[in-house]
Amino acid sequence: MIKEIYIDNFKCLSNFRMQPDGVQLWLGDNGSGKTSVLDVLRKIHRILNGAHVDDVFDGRSLTGWDQRLEQTAAVKLEIDGELYEYELVIEYTEKKDTYRIKKETLIWREKKFFEFDSHDAHLYRINRDSKIVEEGASFPSDWRCSLLFSIAKRDDNYPLIRFREEVERWLIVQSVPPMIKKEAWFSRPHGAHSVIKPYPTVDGLTPSETMARGWDDE
Ligand SMILES: Nc1ncnc2c1ncn2[C@@H]1O[C@H](COP(=O)(O)OP(=O)(O)OP(=O)(O)O)[C@@H](O)[C@H]1O
Ligand SMILES: [Mg+2]
16 A cells, blocks of 8 residues: 655655555646646656656656756555555756666665665665575666666565565556546436536537547646
């Protein structure tokens, strides 16, 4: 379960933190950032599925009034009763129009279990005898994609794998109001004109012409 989401310098979300709990209904004005929160979760999902940071992030998503070129996306997950804290900090280079991962960390049971610090990846492991977390290998790693995606499963690194598998299972769906309106228009019962609002039209088109043309959500 997602216990916390933190987003900084992404569209209208600046130093934004929320603690979802169980089933939630998000209500908010148009443009208040509901979809943007889901967008960021989708981006974390893609990064942990091996996507290149350049293919996932876009410099235009930097918060317009913020001069910083760093964006942060972080989640705290509770998995099998244990807390996993993941943070991804990416940096945009205006000149080259590219992104790189500046920092990526996974904390498990309040202890660092993985870190990428711009250049090197630092792995940790569970000592087979003492069961205590200890430092493992450190090596230069690619800053364009997350190493977490490609780390092989071993019996001393199960927190990494457990976290990755949990995020891989995320299914992020959202409603598309114009599609719902289309359905409502087609499925309205006879004589229900006054109950269901007609499908909205644009530019003086009829409802069916509008539907054929498609409706711009954003
Ligand atoms: N680069 C940017 N800098 C600052 N704000 C931005 C940037 N890009 C987009 N925005 C703003 O971020 C907001 C994104 O809103 P979002 O689509 O997430 O809202 P929403 O709550 O899902 O709205 P709706 O109810 O209409 O679906 C908009 O207000 C948009 O103007
Ligand atoms: Mg939206």
